Amino acid sequence: MDFLVRVDASRAYDLPADDRKDVIEQERVRGRELMAEGVLRHFWRLPGKRANIGVWTVADADALEEVLDSLPIRPYADIDVTPLATHPMVAAAKAAHP
Amino acid sequence: MDFLVRVDASRAYDLPADDRKDVIEQERVRGRELMAEGVLRHFWRLPGKRANIGVWTVADADALEEVLDSLPIRPYADIDVTPLATHPMVAAAKAAHP
Amino acid sequence: MDFLVRVDASRAYDLPADDRKDVIEQERVRGRELMAEGVLRHFWRLPGKRANIGVWTVADADALEEVLDSLPIRPYADIDVTPLATHPMVAAAKAAHP
Amino acid sequence: MDFLVRVDASRAYDLPADDRKDVIEQERVRGRELMAEGVLRHFWRLPGKRANIGVWTVADADALEEVLDSLPIRPYADIDVTPLATHPMVAAAKAAHP
Amino acid sequence: MDFLVRVDASRAYDLPADDRKDVIEQERVRGRELMAEGVLRHFWRLPGKRANIGVWTVADADALEEVLDSLPIRPYADIDVTPLATHPMVAAAKAAHP
Amino acid sequence: MDFLVRVDASRAYDLPADDRKDVIEQERVRGRELMAEGVLRHFWRLPGKRANIGVWTVADADALEEVLDSLPIRPYADIDVTPLATHPMVAAAKAAHP
Amino acid sequence: MDFLVRVDASRAYDLPADDRKDVIEQERVRGRELMAEGVLRHFWRLPGKRANIGVWTVADADALEEVLDSLPIRPYADIDVTPLATHPMVAAAKAAHP
Amino acid sequence: MDFLVRVDASRAYDLPADDRKDVIEQERVRGRELMAEGVLRHFWRLPGKRANIGVWTVADADALEEVLDSLPIRPYADIDVTPLATHPMVAAAKAAHP
Amino acid sequence: MDFLVRVDASRAYDLPADDRKDVIEQERVRGRELMAEGVLRHFWRLPGKRANIGVWTVADADALEEVLDSLPIRPYADIDVTPLATHPMVAAAKAAHP
Amino acid sequence: MDFLVRVDASRAYDLPADDRKDVIEQERVRGRELMAEGVLRHFWRLPGKRANIGVWTVADADALEEVLDSLPIRPYADIDVTPLATHPMVAAAKAAHP
Numbered sequence: 019m020d021f022l023v024r025v026d027a028s029r030a031y032d033l034p035a036d037d038r039k040d041v042i043e044q045e046r047v048r049g050r051e052l053m054a055e056g057v058l059r060h061f062w063r064l065p066g067k068r069a070n071i072g073v074w075t076v077a078d079a080d081a082l083e084e085v086l087d088s089l090p091i092r093p094y095a096d097i098d099v100t101p102l103a104t105h106p107m108v109a110a111a112k113a114a115h116p
Numbered sequence: 117m118d119f120l121v122r123v124d125a126s127r128a129y130d131l132p133a134d135d136r137k138d139v140i141e142q143e144r145v146r147g148r149e150l151m152a153e154g155v156l157r158h159f160w161r162l163p164g165k166r167a168n169i170g171v172w173t174v175a176d177a178d179a180l181e182e183v184l185d186s187l188p189i190r191p192y193a194d195i196d197v198t199p200l201a202t203h204p205m206v207a208a209a210k211a212a213h214p
Numbered sequence: 215m216d217f218l219v220r221v222d223a224s225r226a227y228d229l230p231a232d233d234r235k236d237v238i239e240q241e242r243v244r245g246r247e248l249m250a251e252g253v254l255r256h257f258w259r260l261p262g263k264r265a266n267i268g269v270w271t272v273a274d275a276d277a278l279e280e281v282l283d284s285l286p287i288r289p290y291a292d293i294d295v296t297p298l299a300t301h302p303m304v305a306a307a308k309a310a311h312p
Numbered sequence: 313m314d315f316l317v318r319v320d321a322s323r324a325y326d327l328p329a330d331d332r333k334d335v336i337e338q339e340r341v342r343g344r345e346l347m348a349e350g351v352l353r354h355f356w357r358l359p360g361k362r363a364n365i366g367v368w369t370v371a372d373a374d375a376l377e378e379v380l381d382s383l384p385i386r387p388y389a390d391i392d393v394t395p396l397a398t399h400p401m402v403a404a405a406k407a408a409h410p
Numbered sequence: 411m412d413f414l415v416r417v418d419a420s421r422a423y424d425l426p427a428d429d430r431k432d433v434i435e436q437e438r439v440r441g442r443e444l445m446a447e448g449v450l451r452h453f454w455r456l457p458g459k460r461a462n463i464g465v466w467t468v469a470d471a472d473a474l475e476e477v478l479d480s481l482p483i484r485p486y487a488d489i490d491v492t493p494l495a496t497h498p499m500v501a502a503a504k505a506a507h508p
Numbered sequence: 509m510d511f512l513v514r515v516d517a518s519r520a521y522d523l524p525a526d527d528r529k530d531v532i533e534q535e536r537v538r539g540r541e542l543m544a545e546g547v548l549r550h551f552w553r554l555p556g557k558r559a560n561i562g563v564w565t566v567a568d569a570d571a572l573e574e575v576l577d578s579l580p581i582r583p584y585a586d587i588d589v590t591p592l593a594t595h596p597m598v599a600a601a602k603a604a605h606p
Numbered sequence: 607m608d609f610l611v612r613v614d615a616s617r618a619y620d621l622p623a624d625d626r627k628d629v630i631e632q633e634r635v636r637g638r639e640l641m642a643e644g645v646l647r648h649f650w651r652l653p654g655k656r657a658n659i660g661v662w663t664v665a666d667a668d669a670l671e672e673v674l675d676s677l678p679i680r681p682y683a684d685i686d687v688t689p690l691a692t693h694p695m696v697a698a699a700k701a702a703h704p
Numbered sequence: 705m706d707f708l709v710r711v712d713a714s715r716a717y718d719l720p721a722d723d724r725k726d727v728i729e730q731e732r733v734r735g736r737e738l739m740a741e742g743v744l745r746h747f748w749r750l751p752g753k754r755a756n757i758g759v760w761t762v763a764d765a766d767a768l769e770e771v772l773d774s775l776p777i778r779p780y781a782d783i784d785v786t787p788l789a790t791h792p793m794v795a796a797a798k799a800a801h802p
Numbered sequence: 803m804d805f806l807v808r809v810d811a812s813r814a815y816d817l818p819a820d821d822r823k824d825v826i827e828q829e830r831v832r833g834r835e836l837m838a839e840g841v842l843r844h845f846w847r848l849p850g851k852r853a854n855i856g857v858w859t860v861a862d863a864d865a866l867e868e869v870l871d872s873l874p875i876r877p878y879a880d881i882d883v884t885p886l887a888t889h890p891m892v893a894a895a896k897a898a899h900p
Numbered sequence: 901m902d903f904l905v906r907v908d909a910s911r912a913y914d915l916p917a918d919d920r921k922d923v924i925e926q927e928r929v930r931g932r933e934l935m936a937e938g939v940l941r942h943f944w945r946l947p948g949k950r951a952n953i954g955v956w957t958v959a960d961a962d963a964l965e966e967v968l969d970s971l972p973i974r975p976y977a978d979i980d981v982t983p984l985a986t987h988p989m990v991a992a993a994k995a996a997h998p
Contacts, residue, residue, distance in 0.1 A: 019117075019176040020650060021199070022659065023262065031975055049695055060648060060661065062608060062690035065965040066905065066979030070693055071610065073648065078117040078176055083201040083261040093227055097262030101119070101199045102650035103181035105658055107637055118258060120267065121654065129387055147303055158256060158269065160216060160298035163377040164317065164391030168301055169218065171256065181653040191619055195654030200258035203266055205245055215313075215372040217395070219458065274313040274372055279397040279457040289423055293458030297315070297395045299377035314454060316463065325583055343499055354452060354465065356412060356494035359573040360513065360587030364497055365414065367452065396454035399462055401441055411509075411568040413591070415850065470509040470568055475593040475849040485815055489850030493511070493591045495573035510846060512855065521779055539891055550844060550857065552804060552886035555769040556709065556783030560889055561806065563844065592846035595854055597833055607901075607960040609983070611752065666901040666960055671751040671985035681717055685752030689903070689983045691965040705803075705862040706944060707885070708953065735989055746942060746955065748902060748984035756987055757904065759942065764803040764862055769887035787805070787885045788944035789867035791952055793931055807948065867947040877913055881948030 019075070020059075020102040021082055026069035030094035044090035057085055073102070117173070118157075118200040119180055124167040128192035142188035155183055171200070215271070216255075216298040217278055222265040226290035240286035253281055269298070313369070314353075314396040315376055320363040324388035338384035351379055367396070411467070412451075412494040413474055418461035422486035436482035449477055465494070509565070510549075510592040511572055516559040520584035534580035547575055563592070607663070608647075608690040609670055614657035618682035632678035645673055661690070705761070706788040707768055712755035716780035730776035743771055759788070803859070804843075804886040805866055810853040814878035828874035841869055857886070901957070902941075902984040903964055908951040912976035926972035939967055955984070 030041055052058040052074075061072025076082045079101075086097060128139055150156040150172075159170025174180045177199075184195060226237055248254040248270075257268025272278045275297075282293060324335055346352040346368075355366025370376045373395075380391060422433055444450040444466075453464025468474045471493075478489060520531055542548040542564075551562025566572045569591075576587060618629055640646040640662075649660025664670045667689075674685060716727055738744040738760075747758025762768045765787075772783060814825055836842040836858075845856025860866045863885075870881060912923055934940040934956075943954025958964045961983075968979060 019178070021261075022650075046695060050699075053695070053699060061693050061696065062610075063693050063965055064981075065689055065691045065903075065961045066968050066981040071688075071690070072693075079199040079201040079261045080117070082199075083259055086262050099199060099260075099262040100659075101177040101180075101197060101653055102659070103177040103653045105649050105651050105660075107634060107641070108649065111638075111641060119653075120258075144303060148307075151303070151307060159301050159304065160218075161301050161377055162393075163297055163299045163315075163373050164380050164393040169296075169298070170301075177653050181651055184654050197652075197654040198267075199261055200267070201261045203257050203259050203268075205242060205249070206257065209246075209249060215374070217457075275395040275397040275457050276313070278395075279455055282458050295395060295456075295458040297373040297376075297393060299373040316454075340499060344503075347499070347503060355497050355500065356414075357497050357573055358589075359493055359495045359511075359569050360576050360589040365492075365494070366497075394463075395457055396463070397457045399453050399455050399464075401438060401445070402453065405442075405445060411570070413849075471591040471593040471849050472509070474591075475847055478850050491591060491848075491850040493569040493572075493589060495569040512846075536891060540895075543891070543895060551889050551892065552806075553769055553889050554785075555707075555765050555885055555887045556772050556785040561884075561886070562889075590855075591849055592855070593849045595845050595847050595856075597830060597837070598845065601834075601837060607962070609751075667751045667983040667985040668901070670983075671749055674752050687750075687752040687983060689961040689964075689981060691961040705864070708944075732989060736993075739989070739993060747987050747990065748904075749987050751983055751985045757982075757984070758987075765885040765887040766803070768885075785885060786953075787863040787866075787883060787947055788953070789863040789947045791943050791945050791954075793928060793935070794943065797932075797935060805947075863947050867945055870948050883946075883948040 019078055020104075021074045021076070022071065022100040022102055023074050023082075023086075024064075024069060024071045024098040025089075025091070026067065026096040026098075027091050027094060028068040029096070030091055031068060033094070041090050041094065048088065048090055052085065117176055118202075119172045119174070120169065120198040120200055121172050121180075121184075122162075122167060122169045122196040123187075123189070124165065124194040124196075125189050125192060126166040127194070128189055129166060131192065139188050139192065146186065146188055150183065215274055216300075217270045217272070218267065218296040218298055219270050219278075219282075220260075220265060220267045220294040221285075221287070222263065222292040222294075223287050223290060224264040225292070226287055227264060229290070237286050237290065244284065244286055248281065313372055315368045315370070316365065316394040316396055317368050317376075317380075318358075318363060318365045318392040319383075319385070320361065320390040320392075321385050321388060322362040323390070324385055325362060327388065335384050335388065342382065342384055346379065411470055412496075413466045413468070414463065414492040414494055415466050415474075415478075416456075416461060416463045416490040417481075417483070418459065418488040418490075419483050419486060420460040421488070422483055423460060425486065433482050433486065440480065440482055444477065509568055510594075511564045511566070512561065512590040512592055513564050513572075513576075514554075514559060514561045514588040515579075515581070516557065516586040516588075517581050517584055518558040519586070520581055521558060523584070531580050531584065538578065538580055542575065607666055608692075609662045609664070610659065610688040610690055611662050611670075611674075612652075612657060612659045612686040613677075613679070614655065614684040614686075615679050615682060616656040617684070618679055619656060621682070629678050629682065636676065636678055640673065705764055706790075707760045707762070708757065708786040708788055709760050709768075709772075710750075710755060710757045710784040711775075711777070712753065712782040712784075713777050713780060714754040715782070716777055717754060719780070727776050727780065734774065734776055738771065803862055804888075805858045805860070806855065806884040806886055807858050807866075807870075808848075808853060808855045808882040809873075809875070810851065810880040810882075811875050811878055812852040813880070814875055815852060817878070825874050825878065832872065832874055836869065901960055902986075903956045903958070904953065904982040904984055905956050905964075905968075906946075906951060906953045906980040907971075907973070908949065908978040908980075909973050909976055910950040911978070912973055913950060915976070923972050923976065930970065930972055934967065 030038055033041065049058060057074055057076060059073050059075050061070050063070055074082060076085060082099065086092060128136055131139065147156060155172055155174060157171050157173050159168050161168055172180060174183060184190060226234055229237065245254060253270055253272060255269050255271050257266050259266055270278060272281060282288060324332055327335065343352060351368055351370060353367050353369050355364050357364055368376060370379060380386060422430055425433065441450060449466055449468060451465050451467050453462050455462055466474060468477060478484060520528055523531065539548060547564055547566060549563050549565050551560050553560055564572060566575060576582060618626055621629065637646060645662055645664060647661050647663050649658050651658055662670060664673060674680060716724055719727065735744060743760055743762060745759050745761050747756050749756055760768060762771060772778060814822055817825065833842060841858055841860060843857050843859050845854050847854055858866060860869060870876060912920055915923065931940060939956055939958060941955050941957050943952050945952055956964060958967060964981065968974060
């Protein structure tokens with residue numbers, strides 16, 4: 019199941035410079051793992067914001083919460099979650115070109 | 117997976133009286149089916165509103181969309197959906213008293 | 215009477231680590247009591263949030279305020295309360311299968 | 313239990329003049345009954361609005377919904393409901409001067 | 411003239427415990443005076459909030475501001491004020507039972 | 509007592525052209541009366557809007573509601589009312605130059 | 607350049623049934639073209655809504671407006687557009703696995 | 705003086721096709737006049753919207769209201785106006801390169 | 803040209819008592835100057851708020867920004883500005899009684 | 901491609917006086933560079949706000965993010981970005997007077 023997830027990390031920028039650096043570096047490591055696992059499939063920076071938005075693919079809301087809880091940036095992040103349903107045209111396209 | 121779903125049927129009250137009656141009757145029939153299937157597990161009226169709020173249990177967002185699309189009231193309903201994750205204390209209680 | 219209650223505990227995460235741990239542990243103890251008493255009947259985590267949402271069953275608003283005031287997390291919680299009325303279909307189902 | 317209830321009847325003013333007159337007259341009759349029953353205890357016009365706000369005293373949310381559903385203006389009303397808890401200072405004053 | 415006044419005292423809970431206790435005790439003393447003077451006629455706790463809502467009866471907005479400025483909690487309070495007009499049905503009831 | 513009153517007459521522009529003209533002409537007549545009576549003391553157009561904003565001077569909220577109810581545009585107007593209190597610097601200036 | 611685009615087609619459901627059917631069928635044809643052209647790369651239904659959300663890849667805002675203007679559903683659609691910037695981690699991943 | 709003006713013409717799209725065409729054609733004629741007069745200096749389409757946003761240069765709010773009132777689209781437009789002040793860096797640049 | 807200006811000085815109340823006193827005293831001096839110059843023509847306290855609202859008369863937005871920047875309270879103030887256009891009825895009244 | 905960008909620098913005013921001065925001076929230097937490069941083409945102060953609004957011309961959202969990230973004020977700025985599409989009337993005017 020897909021979720022649209024917006025992660026605003028503005029509060030991480032209130033940390034002392036060294037702590038912030040550490041958190042961001044750890045976050046990147048965890049992010050690469052999630053990309054490799056196919057969880058974090060598409061994501062973008064929102065220009066002008068300290069936030070990214072992306073599509074996360076997990077089994078369900080429990081799995082999403084577990085993954086979000088594993089993010090080093092979690093304590094400093096404001097996160098908005100939108101559940102996504104498969105569009106019938108996308109399903110049809112996949113059926114045609116499996 | 118559970119979703120909190122708020123269904124506002126205000127627009128159904130703009131229908132001619134007979135059509136409205138039909139839609140509401142059909143909706144009740146469908147509602148009873150969903151209760152019997154364990155999909156619509158808990159729901160309430162919001163006092164003063166033409167809306168109900170409830171917990172719907174389905175496999176994922178695709179299944180939820182399919183169920184919502186089967187509602188006779190759908191064309192007249194404004195629906196808000198919030199995904200819910202299992203609370204660890206509820207999981208612990210279920211594990212203790214399975 | 216049922217209330218839908220959303221408890222956002224974000225501010226507890228600004229506490230020093232030891233205080234936060236204490237508050238969360240005390241909150242869990244109180245939560246288990248409220249579950250045992252049938253007050254806190256259904257509740258969930260909101261994925262990505264430091265918040266839970268649930269259905270609380272008490273006599274009335276006075277009893278709800280008393281229970282909420284007993285929560286160790288109360289000083290750090292932003293709480294939203296929505297009163298719920300019994301849905302006639304639920305009442306009918308209970309009457310049929312008492 | 314007390315509820316603060318805001319009833320916005322703007323949509324009644326879209327009715328044909330005769331229907332509107334009928335609804336408003338019926339509403340006044342029902343309002344006087346509710347005042348006599350001690351349900352509608354305090355209420356006011358909101359200046360500039362087609363709305364009133366007041367304190368309604370009923371057993372619980374089910375009773376409130378039942379009363380609101382009995383209002384002739386209900387189909388044309390947008391209603392907001394806020395549950396109220398007894399203030400300890402009011403309780404103390406009542407205890408002192410019962 | 412009546413005003414609906416919502417007083418949110420959340421910020422008082424950021425004070426050191428002793429200061430907070432003092433402010434709340436002083437506020438109660440002032441509240442009892444205002445009740446005795448017939449200014450603070452009806453008020454309630456909002457369940458889950460650090461706020462109360464009530465009906466204040468004063469000559470006009472100047473008198474209201476003067477009274478609100480006399481509250482010990484004022485520096486820590488977020489206050490919302492709504493002017494209220496007499497409802498014709500209430501006026502009629504008073505005329506009938508003066 | 510002064511009130512800041514915003515009158516949005518957008519809905520009058522949905523009337524048939526002749527009715528709209530009539531209402532606007534009647535509104536101007538009533539407006540000139542209110543200016544002559546010192547009720548409508550200062551008012552402005554909000555550029556780009558079908559709305560005006562102004563300062564209305566009346567005894568209290570009851571008098572304001574009565575005046576607003578006398579406006580021919582009332583059925584088509586969305587009105588927002590803000591109570592105003594005398595600023596101490598204005599009071600001081602008036603005391604110095606009565 | 608990528609844009610996150612939310613297309614709410616609720617107003618199409620106010621059309622007469624035949625017109626609506628036509629518009630939706632035409633929209634699907636156009637949608638398949640945009641998928642084939644690589645413009646409409648990822649999109650989903652929002653459960654409970656008459657809306658979809660997706661990622662559109664075009665040269666710039668002019669190209670986006672041109673594409674949106676080509677949608678048969680455009681006259682009935684409320685569209686929200688968010689510009690997206692490449693995330694450095696995605697850029698790095700693409701550089702590593704071109 | 706400059707104003708940022710957002711003109712949303714969505715309601716013009718509810719007109720019968722011929723009327724809409726007329727209004728849009730008349731609006732373009734008037735727009736070209738305002739461009740030639742230096743009033744409408746910069747403006748853009750908002751992608752996905754039936755709206756434009758631009759910078760209008762006029763003497764003051766009275767002149768702006770007069771110009772906006774001359775727009776054929778005015779009865780169908782929702783207009784938002786933001787006053788703009790010269791930025792000191794722009795003033796300095798103009799002083800250096802008059 | 804007139805502007806409606808709302809000045810919320812809440813943040814000044816976070817200053818140490820002596821600094822706050824100084825700022826408020828300086829603000830009053832500046833306010834009296836602006837009243838004498840005819841800039842600050844009408845203003846009021848908003849009951850319950852740490853804010854005033856008033857009508858400021860200046861040449862244009864540049865002059866307004868310059869005047870607002872001269873306020874000692876500026877660093878602690880949240881300011882909202884609304885441009886006002888002369889109402890034709892006010893213009894007519896002035897023409898009749900110049 | 902053009903973007904409307906609103907930069908609110910309120911948080912820079914929480915910095916110690918010397919740091920704030922430094923950041924603002926560095927920001928002006930960077931601003932002059934961006935003006936010289938044709939990136940920052942039009943911008944204004946928003947009267948009463950610690951914010952400016954302007955039109956930024958860059959290749960796309962990636963280029964915009966890169967430029968915004970180069971601003972010394974970035975860590976203290978709240979930035980809102982709106983993509984702009986060429987208006988057909990502006991395109992026509994440019995084609996006529998290239």
